[in-house]
Amino acid sequence: MLKLGVIGSNWITERFIDAAKTSDSFLLQAVYSRNIENAKQFAQKHQASYYFDSLEALASSDVDAVYIASPNSFHAPQAMQLMKAGKHVIVEKPIASNFALAQQMYQVAQEQSVILFEAYMSSYLPNFDIVRQSIPKLGKLRKANINYCQYSSRYQKYLDGENPNTFNPLFSNGSIMDIGFYCIAACVELFGEPRSIKAQAALLESGVDGHGSVILNFGDFDAVVTHSKVNDSYLPSEIQGEDAALQIDMISLCQSVKWYQRGESPLSIGVKQHTNPMYYEAKAFAKAIGLGRIHAADQHRALITSKVITEIRAQTGVVFPADNETK
Template sequence: MKLGIIGTGLIVKDFLPELVKMKGLEIVSIMGSPTGYEKAEALSEQYGIPNAAHDLEELFGAGIDTVYVAVPNNMHFMYCKKALEAGLNVIVEKPMTDDAGQAESLAALARKKKRFLFEAITTVYMTGYQKIRKWLPLLGDIKLVQSRFCQYSSRYDNFKKGIIAPAFDPKKSGGALMDLNLYNIHYVMGLFGKPESISYFPNMERNIDTSGVLMMLYPDFTAVCTAAKDCGGDSGGIIQGTNGFIRTEMTPNKVGAAIMQLRDGTVEVCQELYAEKRMIPEFTEFIRAIDEKDYEFCYGMLQKSLDVNEVLNRARIQAGIKFR
Protein backbone atom coordinates (compact mmCIF):
# COMPACT_ATOMS: atom_id res chain seq x y z
CA MET A 1 0.00 0.00 0.00
CA LYS A 2 1.31 3.42 -1.00
CA LEU A 3 -0.57 5.81 1.27
CA GLY A 4 -1.36 9.48 1.06
CA ILE A 5 -2.73 11.18 4.19
CA ILE A 6 -5.20 14.06 4.21
CA GLY A 7 -5.12 15.72 7.62
CA THR A 8 -2.61 16.81 10.25
CA GLY A 9 -4.76 16.72 13.40
CA LEU A 10 -4.51 14.77 16.64
CA ILE A 11 -5.55 11.41 15.20
CA VAL A 12 -2.84 11.60 12.53
CA LYS A 13 -0.20 12.61 15.08
CA ASP A 14 -1.38 9.74 17.31
CA PHE A 15 -1.23 7.11 14.57
CA LEU A 16 1.86 8.15 12.59
CA PRO A 17 4.47 6.69 14.99
CA GLU A 18 3.00 3.22 14.42
CA LEU A 19 1.95 3.61 10.79
CA VAL A 20 5.49 4.35 9.65
CA LYS A 21 6.64 1.01 11.15
CA MET A 22 4.00 -1.19 9.50
CA LYS A 23 5.04 -3.80 6.94
CA GLY A 24 3.39 -3.53 3.55
CA LEU A 25 2.67 0.18 4.05
CA GLU A 26 4.63 3.12 2.65
CA ILE A 27 3.49 6.64 3.48
CA VAL A 28 4.29 8.62 0.36
CA SER A 29 2.62 12.00 0.90
CA ILE A 30 0.73 14.06 3.48
CA MET A 31 -1.50 17.09 3.00
CA GLY A 32 -3.00 19.48 5.53
CA SER A 33 -5.75 22.05 5.28
CA PRO A 34 -5.46 24.88 2.73
CA THR A 35 -3.73 26.97 5.40
CA GLY A 36 -1.93 24.06 7.07
CA TYR A 37 0.95 23.28 4.71
CA GLU A 38 3.52 24.04 7.42
CA LYS A 39 2.02 21.32 9.66
CA ALA A 40 2.16 18.79 6.82
CA GLU A 41 5.73 19.77 6.05
CA ALA A 42 6.74 19.40 9.72
CA LEU A 43 5.19 15.92 9.94
CA SER A 44 6.79 14.86 6.67
CA GLU A 45 10.21 15.85 8.02
CA GLN A 46 9.60 14.23 11.40
CA TYR A 47 8.51 10.87 9.98
CA GLY A 48 10.47 10.75 6.73
CA ILE A 49 7.46 11.12 4.45
CA PRO A 50 8.82 11.97 0.97
CA ASN A 51 6.23 14.55 -0.02
CA ALA A 52 4.28 17.28 1.77
CA ALA A 53 1.54 18.16 -0.69
CA HIS A 54 0.14 21.65 -1.18
CA ASP A 55 -3.13 20.41 -2.70
CA LEU A 56 -5.06 17.33 -3.86
CA GLU A 57 -3.55 17.40 -7.33
CA GLU A 58 -0.07 17.10 -5.87
CA LEU A 59 -1.16 14.44 -3.37
CA PHE A 60 -2.93 12.31 -5.98
CA GLY A 61 0.05 12.66 -8.33
CA ALA A 62 2.60 11.50 -5.76
CA GLY A 63 2.35 7.83 -6.73
CA ILE A 64 -0.15 6.76 -4.09
CA ASP A 65 -2.82 4.05 -4.45
CA THR A 66 -4.73 4.70 -1.21
CA VAL A 67 -5.85 7.81 0.68
CA TYR A 68 -6.39 8.05 4.43
CA VAL A 69 -8.91 10.82 5.15
CA ALA A 70 -8.54 12.28 8.66
CA VAL A 71 -10.19 15.71 8.58
CA PRO A 72 -13.24 17.16 10.41
CA ASN A 73 -16.39 15.09 9.88
CA ASN A 74 -18.12 17.58 7.59
CA MET A 75 -15.28 17.24 5.04
CA HIS A 76 -15.20 13.43 4.80
CA PHE A 77 -17.63 13.13 1.92
CA MET A 78 -15.89 15.67 -0.31
CA TYR A 79 -12.41 14.19 0.04
CA CYS A 80 -13.59 10.58 -0.21
CA LYS A 81 -15.58 11.33 -3.35
CA LYS A 82 -12.66 13.08 -5.04
CA ALA A 83 -10.27 10.25 -4.15
CA LEU A 84 -12.61 7.54 -5.44
CA GLU A 85 -13.25 9.50 -8.64
CA ALA A 86 -9.46 9.67 -9.10
CA GLY A 87 -9.34 5.85 -8.94
CA LEU A 88 -7.84 5.61 -5.46
CA ASN A 89 -8.74 3.36 -2.55
CA VAL A 90 -10.00 5.19 0.55
CA ILE A 91 -9.66 4.70 4.29
CA VAL A 92 -11.75 7.31 6.07
CA GLU A 93 -11.79 8.11 9.76
CA LYS A 94 -15.04 7.49 11.57
CA PRO A 95 -17.76 8.47 10.95
CA MET A 96 -17.69 7.64 7.24
CA THR A 97 -19.82 10.73 6.59
CA ASP A 98 -22.21 12.90 8.57
CA ASP A 99 -25.16 11.92 6.37
CA ALA A 100 -26.51 8.46 5.49
CA GLY A 101 -27.33 9.43 1.91
CA GLN A 102 -23.78 10.62 1.31
CA ALA A 103 -22.40 7.39 2.73
CA GLU A 104 -24.59 5.35 0.38
CA SER A 105 -23.39 7.37 -2.61
CA LEU A 106 -19.75 6.80 -1.66
CA ALA A 107 -20.37 3.07 -1.32
CA ALA A 108 -22.02 2.97 -4.74
CA LEU A 109 -19.09 4.89 -6.26
CA ALA A 110 -16.54 2.52 -4.67
CA ARG A 111 -18.33 -0.50 -6.08
CA LYS A 112 -18.70 1.11 -9.51
CA LYS A 113 -15.00 2.00 -9.61
CA LYS A 114 -14.01 -1.38 -8.10
CA ARG A 115 -12.13 0.39 -5.34
CA PHE A 116 -11.75 -0.26 -1.63
CA LEU A 117 -13.57 1.97 0.85
CA PHE A 118 -13.01 1.36 4.57
CA GLU A 119 -14.22 3.24 7.62
CA ALA A 120 -11.40 3.38 10.17
CA ILE A 121 -13.29 2.14 13.22
CA THR A 122 -10.82 0.43 15.57
CA THR A 123 -13.37 -1.35 17.77
CA VAL A 124 -14.37 -4.18 15.46
CA TYR A 125 -10.79 -5.16 14.64
CA MET A 126 -9.49 -5.40 18.21
CA THR A 127 -8.32 -8.73 19.65
CA GLY A 128 -10.75 -8.59 22.57
CA TYR A 129 -13.69 -7.83 20.30
CA GLN A 130 -12.93 -10.82 18.08
CA LYS A 131 -12.88 -13.04 21.17
CA ILE A 132 -16.22 -11.61 22.34
CA ARG A 133 -17.72 -12.60 18.99
CA LYS A 134 -16.54 -16.21 19.53
CA TRP A 135 -17.78 -16.31 23.14
CA LEU A 136 -21.20 -14.84 22.44
CA PRO A 137 -23.09 -18.14 21.77
CA LEU A 138 -22.01 -19.42 25.20
CA LEU A 139 -24.05 -16.73 26.98
CA GLY A 140 -27.42 -18.26 26.11
CA ASP A 141 -30.28 -15.85 25.51
CA ILE A 142 -29.04 -12.25 25.56
CA LYS A 143 -30.99 -10.05 27.97
CA LEU A 144 -29.06 -6.80 28.46
CA VAL A 145 -26.25 -5.01 26.61
CA GLN A 146 -24.42 -1.84 27.66
CA SER A 147 -21.52 0.07 26.12
CA ARG A 148 -20.07 3.25 27.62
CA PHE A 149 -17.53 5.79 26.37
CA CYS A 150 -17.22 8.67 28.82
CA GLN A 151 -14.32 11.08 29.03
CA TYR A 152 -14.13 14.75 29.96
CA SER A 153 -12.95 16.40 26.77
CA SER A 154 -9.80 18.51 26.88
CA ARG A 155 -11.73 20.96 24.67
CA TYR A 156 -14.85 21.21 26.83
CA ASP A 157 -13.69 24.05 29.08
CA ASN A 158 -12.98 26.19 26.01
CA PHE A 159 -16.31 25.13 24.52
CA LYS A 160 -18.12 26.51 27.58
CA LYS A 161 -16.31 29.82 26.99
CA GLY A 162 -17.45 29.91 23.38
CA ILE A 163 -14.19 28.68 21.85
CA ILE A 164 -15.55 25.88 19.65
CA ALA A 165 -13.29 23.07 18.44
CA PRO A 166 -14.44 20.89 15.50
CA ALA A 167 -15.38 18.05 17.88
CA PHE A 168 -18.06 20.34 19.40
CA ASP A 169 -18.99 22.34 16.31
CA PRO A 170 -22.34 21.54 14.65
CA LYS A 171 -21.04 23.22 11.48
CA LYS A 172 -18.30 20.59 11.39
CA SER A 173 -20.60 17.71 12.35
CA GLY A 174 -19.23 17.29 15.86
CA GLY A 175 -20.86 16.15 19.09
CA ALA A 176 -20.85 13.15 21.38
CA LEU A 177 -22.97 10.98 19.09
CA MET A 178 -20.65 11.33 16.09
CA ASP A 179 -17.39 11.38 18.04
CA LEU A 180 -17.79 8.82 20.84
CA ASN A 181 -21.17 7.08 20.80
CA LEU A 182 -20.39 5.88 17.31
CA TYR A 183 -17.88 3.45 18.88
CA ASN A 184 -20.59 2.09 21.18
CA ILE A 185 -22.95 1.65 18.25
CA HIS A 186 -20.34 -0.23 16.23
CA TYR A 187 -19.62 -2.36 19.32
CA VAL A 188 -23.26 -3.40 19.58
CA MET A 189 -24.22 -3.62 15.91
CA GLY A 190 -21.06 -5.51 15.00
CA LEU A 191 -22.32 -8.31 17.25
CA PHE A 192 -26.11 -8.09 16.91
CA GLY A 193 -26.86 -6.29 13.64
CA LYS A 194 -29.44 -3.57 13.07
CA PRO A 195 -31.88 -2.77 15.89
CA GLU A 196 -35.63 -2.70 15.39
CA SER A 197 -35.86 0.84 16.73
CA ILE A 198 -33.78 3.49 18.47
CA SER A 199 -34.28 6.44 20.81
CA TYR A 200 -31.64 9.09 21.48
CA PHE A 201 -31.63 11.26 24.60
CA PRO A 202 -28.92 13.95 24.37
CA ASN A 203 -27.70 16.66 26.69
CA MET A 204 -27.55 19.74 24.47
CA GLU A 205 -25.35 22.83 24.76
CA ARG A 206 -24.83 25.44 22.05
CA ASN A 207 -26.89 23.34 19.62
CA ILE A 208 -24.73 20.23 19.94
CA ASP A 209 -24.91 17.08 22.06
CA THR A 210 -22.15 17.08 24.65
CA SER A 211 -23.33 13.73 26.03
CA GLY A 212 -26.22 11.37 25.48
CA VAL A 213 -27.83 7.96 25.82
CA LEU A 214 -28.90 5.90 22.82
CA MET A 215 -31.33 3.04 23.40
CA MET A 216 -31.37 0.33 20.72
CA LEU A 217 -34.28 -2.11 20.82
CA TYR A 218 -33.80 -5.67 19.55
CA PRO A 219 -36.48 -8.39 19.49
CA ASP A 220 -35.43 -9.92 22.83
CA PHE A 221 -33.25 -7.33 24.56
CA THR A 222 -32.34 -3.66 24.79
CA ALA A 223 -28.86 -2.21 24.27
CA VAL A 224 -27.90 1.05 25.96
CA CYS A 225 -25.08 3.16 24.50
CA THR A 226 -23.80 6.02 26.66
CA ALA A 227 -21.25 8.63 25.59
CA ALA A 228 -20.04 11.81 27.25
CA LYS A 229 -17.60 14.58 26.41
CA ASP A 230 -18.78 16.79 29.28
CA CYS A 231 -18.14 14.43 32.22
CA GLY A 232 -15.96 11.49 33.14
CA GLY A 233 -16.90 8.04 34.39
CA ASP A 234 -16.41 4.35 33.92
CA SER A 235 -16.14 3.21 30.32
CA GLY A 236 -16.47 -0.29 28.98
CA GLY A 237 -19.17 -2.77 28.15
CA ILE A 238 -21.17 -5.70 29.46
CA ILE A 239 -23.24 -8.29 27.63
CA GLN A 240 -25.53 -10.31 29.89
CA GLY A 241 -27.21 -13.58 29.00
CA THR A 242 -29.03 -16.41 30.71
CA ASN A 243 -25.79 -18.41 31.02
CA GLY A 244 -23.41 -15.63 32.08
CA PHE A 245 -21.85 -12.37 31.00
CA ILE A 246 -18.93 -10.81 29.09
CA ARG A 247 -17.31 -7.65 30.44
CA THR A 248 -14.77 -5.15 29.11
CA GLU A 249 -13.34 -2.27 31.12
CA MET A 250 -11.74 0.10 28.63
CA THR A 251 -13.24 2.59 26.21
CA PRO A 252 -14.78 0.79 23.22
CA ASN A 253 -12.26 2.21 20.76
CA LYS A 254 -9.64 0.15 22.62
CA VAL A 255 -11.90 -2.63 24.02
CA GLY A 256 -9.19 -3.82 26.41
CA ALA A 257 -9.20 -7.16 28.22
CA ALA A 258 -12.40 -9.16 27.73
CA ILE A 259 -13.67 -11.37 30.57
CA MET A 260 -16.31 -14.07 30.23
CA GLN A 261 -17.91 -15.54 33.35
CA LEU A 262 -20.52 -18.30 33.08
CA ARG A 263 -22.96 -19.60 35.70
CA ASP A 264 -21.24 -23.00 35.67
CA GLY A 265 -18.09 -21.35 37.07
CA THR A 266 -16.20 -21.01 33.80
CA VAL A 267 -14.04 -17.89 33.64
CA GLU A 268 -11.97 -16.92 30.61
CA VAL A 269 -9.88 -13.81 30.01
CA CYS A 270 -8.61 -12.43 26.72
CA GLN A 271 -5.93 -9.77 27.04
CA GLU A 272 -6.02 -7.02 24.43
CA LEU A 273 -2.74 -6.99 22.52
CA TYR A 274 -3.10 -3.57 20.93
CA ALA A 275 -5.03 -1.36 23.37
CA GLU A 276 -2.40 1.40 23.17
CA LYS A 277 -1.65 0.82 19.48
CA ARG A 278 -5.22 0.43 18.36
CA MET A 279 -4.69 1.33 14.71
CA ILE A 280 -2.47 -1.72 14.06
CA PRO A 281 -5.26 -4.37 13.81
CA GLU A 282 -7.43 -2.28 11.47
CA PHE A 283 -4.61 -1.20 9.16
CA THR A 284 -3.27 -4.77 9.09
CA GLU A 285 -6.63 -5.86 7.70
CA PHE A 286 -6.85 -2.93 5.29
CA ILE A 287 -3.40 -3.76 3.88
CA ARG A 288 -4.24 -7.46 3.61
CA ALA A 289 -7.59 -6.88 1.89
CA ILE A 290 -6.16 -4.46 -0.66
CA ASP A 291 -3.12 -6.67 -1.38
CA GLU A 292 -5.32 -9.76 -1.80
CA LYS A 293 -8.08 -7.86 -3.61
CA ASP A 294 -10.56 -9.11 -1.02
CA TYR A 295 -13.52 -7.04 -2.16
CA GLU A 296 -15.97 -9.37 -0.41
CA PHE A 297 -14.46 -8.53 2.98
CA CYS A 298 -14.29 -4.82 2.20
CA TYR A 299 -17.85 -4.52 0.96
CA GLY A 300 -19.11 -6.61 3.89
CA MET A 301 -17.47 -4.20 6.35
CA LEU A 302 -18.72 -1.30 4.24
CA GLN A 303 -22.32 -2.48 4.62
CA LYS A 304 -21.90 -2.58 8.39
CA SER A 305 -20.61 1.00 8.29
CA LEU A 306 -23.62 2.03 6.21
CA ASP A 307 -25.96 0.41 8.75
CA VAL A 308 -24.29 2.31 11.59
CA ASN A 309 -24.40 5.53 9.59
CA GLU A 310 -28.14 5.06 9.16
CA VAL A 311 -28.60 4.72 12.93
CA LEU A 312 -26.47 7.83 13.51
CA ASN A 313 -28.61 9.72 11.02
CA ARG A 314 -31.88 8.65 12.66
CA ALA A 315 -30.61 9.48 16.15
CA ARG A 316 -29.36 12.90 15.12
CA ILE A 317 -32.62 13.82 13.36
CA GLN A 318 -34.64 12.50 16.29
CA ALA A 319 -32.71 14.78 18.66
CA GLY A 320 -33.02 17.81 16.38
CA ILE A 321 -29.25 18.12 15.88
CA LYS A 322 -28.65 20.06 12.66
CA PHE A 323 -25.33 20.12 10.84
CA ARG A 324 -26.37 22.12 7.78
Protein backbone atom coordinates in the same frame (compact mmCIF):
# COMPACT_ATOMS: atom_id res chain seq x y z
CA MET B 1 4.79 -1.79 -0.39
CA LEU B 2 1.84 0.59 -0.81
CA LYS B 3 2.55 4.31 -1.16
CA LEU B 4 0.54 6.14 1.49
CA GLY B 5 -0.74 9.68 1.63
CA VAL B 6 -2.34 11.22 4.72
CA ILE B 7 -4.78 14.06 5.26
CA GLY B 8 -4.41 15.69 8.65
CA SER B 9 -1.48 16.47 10.91
CA ASN B 10 -2.80 15.65 14.36
CA TRP B 11 -2.05 12.94 16.92
CA ILE B 12 -4.39 10.39 15.38
CA THR B 13 -2.66 10.75 12.01
CA GLU B 14 0.68 10.16 13.71
CA ARG B 15 -0.70 7.05 15.36
CA PHE B 16 -1.96 5.68 12.03
CA ILE B 17 1.36 6.41 10.34
CA ASP B 18 3.10 4.43 13.08
CA ALA B 19 0.58 1.58 12.64
CA ALA B 20 0.98 1.62 8.86
CA LYS B 21 4.77 1.49 9.07
CA THR B 22 4.69 -1.23 11.73
CA SER B 23 2.39 -3.33 9.54
CA ASP B 24 5.18 -3.48 6.90
CA SER B 25 2.57 -2.75 4.24
CA PHE B 26 2.87 1.00 3.68
CA LEU B 27 5.50 3.63 2.87
CA LEU B 28 4.52 7.19 3.79
CA GLN B 29 4.80 9.20 0.59
CA ALA B 30 2.76 12.40 0.95
CA VAL B 31 1.10 14.71 3.47
CA TYR B 32 -1.81 17.07 2.84
CA SER B 33 -2.88 19.95 5.06
CA ARG B 34 -4.86 23.09 4.30
CA ASN B 35 -1.85 24.96 5.73
CA ILE B 36 1.24 24.35 3.58
CA GLU B 37 3.63 25.09 6.45
CA ASN B 38 1.90 22.48 8.62
CA ALA B 39 2.09 20.01 5.75
CA LYS B 40 5.81 20.70 5.28
CA GLN B 41 6.68 20.34 8.96
CA PHE B 42 4.64 17.16 9.33
CA ALA B 43 6.16 15.65 6.19
CA GLN B 44 9.68 16.42 7.39
CA LYS B 45 8.94 14.96 10.82
CA HIS B 46 7.74 11.68 9.32
CA GLN B 47 10.13 11.50 6.34
CA ALA B 48 7.45 11.90 3.65
CA SER B 49 8.74 12.83 0.20
CA TYR B 50 5.96 15.24 -0.72
CA TYR B 51 3.60 17.69 0.95
CA PHE B 52 0.60 19.56 -0.44
CA ASP B 53 -2.03 22.11 0.44
CA SER B 54 -3.96 21.20 -2.69
CA LEU B 55 -6.23 18.16 -2.68
CA GLU B 56 -6.00 18.10 -6.48
CA ALA B 57 -2.22 17.74 -6.21
CA LEU B 58 -2.56 14.85 -3.77
CA ALA B 59 -5.11 13.18 -6.04
CA SER B 60 -2.73 13.56 -8.99
CA SER B 61 0.26 12.17 -7.11
CA ASP B 62 1.44 8.56 -7.35
CA VAL B 63 0.19 7.48 -3.91
CA ASP B 64 -1.79 4.25 -3.87
CA ALA B 65 -3.88 4.92 -0.78
CA VAL B 66 -4.86 7.83 1.45
CA TYR B 67 -5.74 7.96 5.14
CA ILE B 68 -8.26 10.73 5.88
CA ALA B 69 -8.29 12.21 9.37
CA SER B 70 -9.80 15.60 8.59
CA PRO B 71 -12.90 16.93 10.43
CA ASN B 72 -15.96 14.74 9.87
CA SER B 73 -17.67 17.09 7.43
CA PHE B 74 -14.74 16.74 4.99
CA HIS B 75 -14.70 12.92 4.98
CA ALA B 76 -17.21 12.37 2.18
CA PRO B 77 -16.12 15.09 -0.31
CA GLN B 78 -12.42 14.38 0.15
CA ALA B 79 -12.83 10.61 -0.10
CA MET B 80 -14.97 10.81 -3.23
CA GLN B 81 -12.53 13.17 -4.95
CA LEU B 82 -9.62 10.86 -4.18
CA MET B 83 -11.49 7.70 -5.19
CA LYS B 84 -12.46 9.29 -8.50
CA ALA B 85 -8.70 9.76 -9.02
CA GLY B 86 -8.20 6.02 -8.47
CA LYS B 87 -6.95 6.09 -4.88
CA HIS B 88 -7.87 3.58 -2.21
CA VAL B 89 -9.17 5.39 0.87
CA ILE B 90 -9.30 4.65 4.59
CA VAL B 91 -11.50 7.22 6.32
CA GLU B 92 -11.38 7.88 10.03
CA LYS B 93 -14.67 7.13 11.77
CA PRO B 94 -17.40 8.15 11.22
CA ILE B 95 -17.18 7.50 7.52
CA ALA B 96 -19.51 10.39 6.64
CA SER B 97 -21.73 13.08 8.13
CA ASN B 98 -24.86 11.07 7.36
CA PHE B 99 -26.20 7.86 5.82
CA ALA B 100 -26.94 9.34 2.37
CA LEU B 101 -23.34 10.52 1.97
CA ALA B 102 -22.01 7.14 3.16
CA GLN B 103 -24.10 5.44 0.47
CA GLN B 104 -22.75 7.81 -2.17
CA MET B 105 -19.19 7.06 -1.08
CA TYR B 106 -19.56 3.31 -1.46
CA GLN B 107 -21.21 3.83 -4.84
CA VAL B 108 -18.18 5.81 -6.01
CA ALA B 109 -15.85 3.13 -4.65
CA GLN B 110 -17.72 0.48 -6.63
CA GLU B 111 -17.70 2.56 -9.81
CA GLN B 112 -13.98 3.26 -9.52
CA SER B 113 -13.02 -0.28 -8.38
CA VAL B 114 -11.17 1.03 -5.33
CA ILE B 115 -11.28 0.16 -1.64
CA LEU B 116 -13.23 2.38 0.75
CA PHE B 117 -12.47 1.42 4.35
CA GLU B 118 -13.84 2.93 7.56
CA ALA B 119 -11.13 3.28 10.21
CA TYR B 120 -13.14 1.76 13.04
CA MET B 121 -10.23 0.16 14.87
CA SER B 122 -12.25 -1.74 17.48
CA SER B 123 -13.62 -4.34 15.07
CA TYR B 124 -10.12 -5.58 14.19
CA LEU B 125 -8.76 -5.90 17.73
CA PRO B 126 -8.04 -9.44 18.98
CA ASN B 127 -10.06 -8.83 22.14
CA PHE B 128 -13.06 -7.60 20.16
CA ASP B 129 -12.88 -10.84 18.19
CA ILE B 130 -12.92 -12.72 21.49
CA VAL B 131 -16.10 -10.86 22.42
CA ARG B 132 -17.60 -11.65 19.03
CA GLN B 133 -16.82 -15.37 19.35
CA SER B 134 -17.98 -15.55 22.98
CA ILE B 135 -21.47 -14.10 22.50
CA PRO B 136 -23.06 -17.37 21.25
CA LYS B 137 -21.88 -19.05 24.48
CA LEU B 138 -23.76 -16.60 26.72
CA GLY B 139 -27.11 -18.25 26.15
CA LYS B 140 -30.14 -16.23 25.10
CA LEU B 141 -29.17 -12.56 25.07
CA ARG B 142 -31.17 -10.38 27.42
CA LYS B 143 -29.38 -7.08 28.00
CA ALA B 144 -26.35 -5.11 26.84
CA ASN B 145 -25.04 -1.97 28.52
CA ILE B 146 -22.54 -0.23 26.26
CA ASN B 147 -20.88 2.71 27.96
CA TYR B 148 -18.32 5.28 26.83
CA CYS B 149 -18.13 8.67 28.51
CA GLN B 150 -14.96 10.74 28.36
CA TYR B 151 -14.49 14.40 29.25
CA SER B 152 -13.16 16.15 26.16
CA SER B 153 -9.85 17.95 26.44
CA ARG B 154 -11.45 20.71 24.36
CA TYR B 155 -14.59 21.16 26.44
CA GLN B 156 -13.03 23.89 28.57
CA LYS B 157 -12.24 25.84 25.42
CA TYR B 158 -15.90 25.58 24.49
CA LEU B 159 -16.93 26.76 27.96
CA ASP B 160 -14.49 29.66 27.61
CA GLY B 161 -16.34 30.88 24.55
CA GLU B 162 -14.23 29.34 21.82
CA ASN B 163 -15.75 27.11 19.14
CA PRO B 164 -13.46 24.07 18.77
CA ASN B 165 -14.17 21.54 16.01
CA THR B 166 -15.21 18.99 18.65
CA PHE B 167 -18.39 20.91 19.48
CA ASN B 168 -19.04 22.64 16.16
CA PRO B 169 -21.90 21.44 13.91
CA LEU B 170 -20.09 22.92 10.90
CA PHE B 171 -17.67 20.02 11.20
CA SER B 172 -20.37 17.37 11.83
CA ASN B 173 -19.23 16.73 15.36
CA GLY B 174 -20.59 16.10 18.84
CA SER B 175 -20.81 13.18 21.21
CA ILE B 176 -22.73 10.64 19.10
CA MET B 177 -20.42 11.27 16.13
CA ASP B 178 -17.30 10.73 18.23
CA ILE B 179 -17.48 8.89 21.56
CA GLY B 180 -20.95 7.50 20.85
CA PHE B 181 -19.85 6.10 17.50
CA TYR B 182 -17.83 3.37 19.20
CA CYS B 183 -20.89 2.25 21.16
CA ILE B 184 -23.24 2.20 18.17
CA ALA B 185 -20.73 0.53 15.85
CA ALA B 186 -20.03 -2.15 18.47
CA CYS B 187 -23.74 -2.90 18.76
CA VAL B 188 -24.17 -3.12 15.00
CA GLU B 189 -21.08 -5.29 14.65
CA LEU B 190 -22.16 -7.69 17.41
CA PHE B 191 -25.96 -7.70 17.14
CA GLY B 192 -26.84 -6.45 13.64
CA GLU B 193 -29.29 -3.72 12.66
CA PRO B 194 -31.65 -2.74 15.49
CA ARG B 195 -35.39 -3.10 15.01
CA SER B 196 -36.10 0.17 16.76
CA ILE B 197 -34.20 3.14 18.13
CA LYS B 198 -35.09 5.49 20.98
CA ALA B 199 -32.64 8.32 21.58
CA GLN B 200 -32.33 11.38 23.75
CA ALA B 201 -29.53 13.87 24.19
CA ALA B 202 -28.57 17.11 25.90
CA LEU B 203 -27.66 19.67 23.24
CA LEU B 204 -25.11 22.39 23.77
CA GLU B 205 -25.80 25.95 22.61
CA SER B 206 -23.63 25.26 19.56
CA GLY B 207 -26.24 22.73 18.37
CA VAL B 208 -24.35 19.46 18.89
CA ASP B 209 -24.97 16.91 21.63
CA GLY B 210 -22.77 17.00 24.71
CA HIS B 211 -24.05 13.65 25.95
CA GLY B 212 -26.92 11.26 25.38
CA SER B 213 -28.51 7.84 25.77
CA VAL B 214 -29.90 5.39 23.23
CA ILE B 215 -31.99 2.24 23.52
CA LEU B 216 -31.50 -0.14 20.60
CA ASN B 217 -34.03 -2.95 20.40
CA PHE B 218 -33.03 -6.24 18.78
CA GLY B 219 -36.28 -8.13 19.25
CA ASP B 220 -36.18 -9.87 22.60
CA PHE B 221 -33.31 -7.86 24.07
CA ASP B 222 -32.19 -4.25 24.32
CA ALA B 223 -28.81 -2.59 24.17
CA VAL B 224 -28.61 0.56 26.28
CA VAL B 225 -25.96 3.00 25.09
CA THR B 226 -24.58 5.79 27.27
CA HIS B 227 -22.19 8.32 25.70
CA SER B 228 -20.72 11.68 26.67
CA LYS B 229 -17.99 14.17 25.90
CA VAL B 230 -18.68 16.37 28.93
CA ASN B 231 -18.10 13.93 31.80
CA ASP B 232 -16.07 10.83 32.61
CA SER B 233 -17.28 7.33 33.42
CA TYR B 234 -15.25 4.46 34.78
CA LEU B 235 -17.82 1.74 34.18
CA PRO B 236 -17.09 -1.13 31.78
CA SER B 237 -19.53 -2.32 29.13
CA GLU B 238 -21.44 -5.55 29.63
CA ILE B 239 -23.32 -8.09 27.51
CA GLN B 240 -25.72 -10.29 29.47
CA GLY B 241 -27.08 -13.68 28.47
CA GLU B 242 -29.22 -16.14 30.39
CA ASP B 243 -26.19 -18.37 31.03
CA ALA B 244 -23.29 -15.93 31.42
CA ALA B 245 -22.12 -12.35 30.90
CA LEU B 246 -19.20 -10.58 29.30
CA GLN B 247 -17.57 -7.47 30.70
CA ILE B 248 -15.45 -5.28 28.41
CA ASP B 249 -13.13 -2.58 29.72
CA MET B 250 -13.33 0.44 27.38
CA ILE B 251 -15.43 -0.60 24.39
CA SER B 252 -13.25 1.31 21.92
CA LEU B 253 -10.02 -0.48 22.85
CA CYS B 254 -11.27 -3.68 24.51
CA GLN B 255 -8.44 -3.45 27.01
CA SER B 256 -9.70 -6.49 28.88
CA VAL B 257 -12.51 -9.01 28.60
CA LYS B 258 -13.96 -10.94 31.53
CA TRP B 259 -16.30 -13.92 31.53
CA TYR B 260 -18.86 -14.12 34.34
CA GLN B 261 -20.47 -17.51 34.91
CA ARG B 262 -23.21 -17.79 37.51
CA GLY B 263 -21.82 -19.12 40.78
CA GLU B 264 -18.20 -18.94 39.66
CA SER B 265 -15.35 -16.45 39.96
CA PRO B 266 -14.79 -14.06 37.01
CA LEU B 267 -12.41 -15.35 34.35
CA SER B 268 -10.16 -13.09 32.28
CA ILE B 269 -10.37 -14.25 28.66
CA GLY B 270 -8.67 -11.32 26.94
CA VAL B 271 -5.25 -11.41 25.31
CA LYS B 272 -2.38 -8.94 25.10
CA GLN B 273 -2.80 -6.60 22.16
CA HIS B 274 -0.41 -4.45 20.12
CA THR B 275 0.52 -1.20 21.86
CA ASN B 276 -0.85 0.71 18.86
CA PRO B 277 -4.51 -0.34 18.50
CA MET B 278 -4.62 0.99 14.92
CA TYR B 279 -2.08 -1.66 13.84
CA TYR B 280 -4.81 -4.21 13.16
CA GLU B 281 -6.96 -1.93 10.99
CA ALA B 282 -3.88 -0.94 8.96
CA LYS B 283 -3.22 -4.64 8.31
CA ALA B 284 -6.87 -5.20 7.37
CA PHE B 285 -6.84 -2.21 4.98
CA ALA B 286 -3.69 -3.48 3.25
CA LYS B 287 -5.22 -6.96 2.97
CA ALA B 288 -8.39 -5.56 1.38
CA ILE B 289 -6.30 -3.68 -1.19
CA GLY B 290 -4.34 -6.85 -1.93
CA LEU B 291 -7.52 -8.86 -2.41
CA GLY B 292 -9.12 -6.11 -4.44
CA ARG B 293 -12.28 -6.12 -2.32
CA ILE B 294 -13.49 -5.10 1.11
CA HIS B 295 -15.06 -7.67 3.40
CA ALA B 296 -18.83 -7.38 2.84
CA ALA B 297 -19.49 -7.38 6.59
CA ASP B 298 -17.22 -4.34 7.06
CA GLN B 299 -19.14 -2.34 4.46
CA HIS B 300 -22.45 -3.45 5.93
CA ARG B 301 -21.39 -2.38 9.44
CA ALA B 302 -20.21 1.01 8.23
CA LEU B 303 -23.45 1.70 6.37
CA ILE B 304 -25.80 0.47 9.11
CA THR B 305 -23.86 2.38 11.77
CA SER B 306 -24.19 5.54 9.69
CA LYS B 307 -27.89 4.84 9.21
CA VAL B 308 -28.46 4.38 12.95
CA ILE B 309 -26.51 7.49 13.93
CA THR B 310 -28.37 9.55 11.33
CA GLU B 311 -31.66 8.41 12.90
CA ILE B 312 -30.35 9.21 16.39
CA ARG B 313 -29.52 12.74 15.27
CA ALA B 314 -32.99 13.10 13.75
CA GLN B 315 -34.59 12.12 17.06
CA THR B 316 -32.37 14.39 19.16
CA GLY B 317 -32.45 17.42 16.86
CA VAL B 318 -28.78 17.55 15.90
CA VAL B 319 -28.51 19.03 12.40
CA PHE B 320 -25.35 19.61 10.38
CA PRO B 321 -24.77 21.92 7.40
CA ALA B 322 -23.42 18.83 5.62
CA ASP B 323 -26.93 17.36 5.71
CA ASN B 324 -27.89 19.87 3.02
CA GLU B 325 -25.39 18.26 0.65
CA THR B 326 -27.71 15.27 0.24
CA LYS B 327 -30.96 17.16 -0.27
